[in-house]
Amino acid sequence: MHNSAKKIAEKASYEAFMNCYIREVGDVNWVKKNDLLKVFKLPYILNGKEGLELVLPLQHISMIIEVNYRSLVGKHKLGRVYKFYDKETVWKEEEPLNCMISCIQELNLQAKNNNCHEMTSHYDELILRLIDSYHTICTYMEKSDFKNNNKNVEEYSFLESEQSLLFGHWLHPTPKSRQGMATWQHDLYAPELKGSFQLHYFEVDQSILKERFYGGEDSSLMKIKILKMTKEGKYLFPMHPLQSQWLLQQDYVQQAMQANLLKYVGPMGDTFCATSSIRTVYNKKDNWMYKFSIPVKVTNSMRVNKVHELEAGVVMAELFNRIDFLQKHKCFRVLNDPISLSLNLPGKIENGFEVILRSNPFKDGEGKGVHSIAALVQDPLPEEQSLMEQLVQNISRTYQLNTEEASFQWFQKYWHCSVVPMISLYDEFGLALEAHQQNSLVDVSNGFPTHYYFRDNQGYYLSNSKREKLERMVVNLKNAPELFYDEEMIQHRFTYYLFINHIFSIIYRMGEDGLIAEEKLVQWMIKELNNLKQGLSEEGKRFVHFLLNNKVLPCKANLLTRFHDVDELLTDLEQAVYTSMPNPIYFMQSMEKKEKHYATASSV
Structure with missing residues (x-):
């Protein structure tokens, strides 16, 4: 070493x-x-x-x-x-x-x-x-060579950015823990090592195949488009190589194979690469990214697709299609998961064959300059600059701005294409997004942010207060009760994921890189939240009030979650351990009030 x-x-x-x-x-x-x-x-x-x-x-x-x-x-x-x-x-x-x-x-x-x-x-x-x-x-x-490759941040491909997360989650005690992945398997399946691999396939009898989709197409046509059929009338069912080897060891799979319902075919077809989540795989020519279960504990959890998540992706794709939100917010986009595949095998709610298909807008170079926030804010290697600092310096040179002004404008533009739409979405439809760093993508191909993308069908929280309204719009939401939460729970999660994990990481990165003082961005954010609050009426307004007026903020405790060995994907409401942290928004407001008080007192 x-x-x-x-x-x-x-x-x-x-x-x-x-x-x-x-x-x-x-x-x-x-x-x-x-x-x-x-x-x-x-x-x-x-x-x-x-x-x-x-x-x-x-x-x-x-x-x-x-x-x-x-x-x-x-x-x-x-x-x-x-x-x-x-x-x-x-x-x-x-x-x-x-x-x-x-x-x-x-x-x-x-x-x-x-x-x-x-x-x-x-x-x-x-x-x-x-x-x-x-x-x-x-x-x-x-x-792997993680040295600066002299490529501008604006020119990274989607996959290059996804493969650049060397250090992982910025507030996790074991950010690159991957239990269950053998040493030799990292070369193929870890995004950081840029490996590629073929998917493994099973021949599946159509009597046990179950598909869920939203797209207005006939089921049989959808199957033909997604799944190839053999001469014997079986469907070829895709699987991650790690998962296929695990499945072959399970008794219920062996029984299905003996009953001629399943047959293991092995690797075939085009090669795919892992994205930053490891289990979602990408091919630049494919219309879909495939999200698989894998027998690996990544950070806190064994990464498995749950049946209710398969339902969630489909109904949420329908919901976004039925509301005019995306048409009103052109800079805001959602990577839908409108199709899922699974098998009906006796005695198993989840059997490991659950697959989610995610829309892929980053085909054939379309993902140029699209980065996750996690990639932009990651700490740099010694003697190098973070991707965020490189980006701001490029903007500074291009637009002849000093670095502080370039940083300030970047943050403002990002705020308006990500945070404002998300709070508006929550206010109007009671829909909050689990918009943490890795779920949040931004197009910086022109330097400044132009589009924000949200991904992950595990990250939708619908308010119980809007349940009746939403179920009238999408009847199938009645089949996804796990999506609905009480407002207090949503406030806590929305606060952590959108602000503590996400927006605060950008502010920290710019401050630590010496681009702009954190205090200036927080002060601007306070003004924007107060302005935004005036145009809100319901959940969004109460959420902004919560952010501005609470002395502490609820914060996911990744260390305690890890110490107590909590797999949050398997607990009730998928609840990790939460603690609280001092609210820097409240702190800055208090400091400003004190300064005004002292200024007034000294002038008397």
Whole structure:
């Protein structure tokens, strides 16, 4: 393992994990650097103006974490960590991995002290996934060239952007954990290593084939367009190679094969590549992307398609077709999942053959300059620029703007083609989208954002208050009760995914890159939210009020979800562990009020 790859992977893993710990758990104190140096004799000069004092009381451990950049809204840029040794009464630099394991052990001790014995058994699972994620990043860096290829951000293809996510989720303790994928399989099936592969096929008797679709076409025509038929009158059913090997080991599949309902054919046809989710695959000539179940735990969950998700994609495609929202918001687009395929096998609600077909607007070069927000805001490699910084610098040169003005205009344009439509959609139809970084695509082929794309049929939340209205528009929504939620639940999820995970990540990235101060973007956002609120009437108005007036915001706790070994896709309401974080929007408003008060008082 090359030292450079190991060090970069270690740093990325440490920052991801520790930011989660600081936000969700940590007994931390912000301390000015000068105050730290007065109290503690540290072996090195600290970078940055502040440091974090981290206390692990159950282990009698104190640590000082160097902070190279403190974010108002996002993750902090962390440096070295120092641990206090009682016996020697000195501070010594600690290895990042040891620091993370100490934090996991503290969680374990807390669980024991709180008599949560069922939780304590999972801390070894978290350590395992932490190491797995760390080694995966190392492997990807060693096997693939992630150096800047001198291609402009505006010229990336859709697939190139999807394959560029080296570090993964910016606030997840194990962002590249992929349990269930063998070492040799990464070369073919991991998007970061740019492998390609044929789909595997089963011959399927039409008596067990079930398809759901929305498109106004006859069912038989739809089958012919999507599924090829053999001379024997069987349909060729596509499957991800990883899933096909898992399926062949299942008793119920072997029984169906013995009954001549199924026959394994193997790999055939055109090659596909994994997109950033791993299980959704892409071919630039195909009309569809295919979303499969795979026997791999990616970050929090085993990635399986549920039957209700198959229904959701179809009914939501119909809903977007029946409302005029997309016609009114030309810059806002949705990648629909209007077709799904599955098999009827006895005794199984989900049997592993569930497949979702997603519309592919990025055929034959049409995806040029289309990036996920996750790709744009990802931390750069050492001595390089983030994709966001490269993009802003290009805009600055093209339009002869300073970087602050280029950043400000980019953010404004993105806000109006993504956030404003989403809040309007929620206000008018009670429909909120799980618009996290990876679900959010933006066309920056011209530098500035021109179109926003939402993807993922697991990410729709319909308000119970609008249920009757929506079911009148789309009768089949009655078959998808899992899509409906109470308003409080939607507010929490919409807040986390759209703002904390998504918009705040853009603000953080621009601030950390030195393009524009985070405070300026948050101040502008407050004004825009207040202006937007005036034109809203229902759910959207209450949501904006919630954002502006709550001292804390609900935040998904990925570390605690991981520590408690919660597979959120298998829990009631697909609910992860949630905590709260200080609301930077409320904080900025409070600061402005104080400044106005002081200014008024001083002028009297």
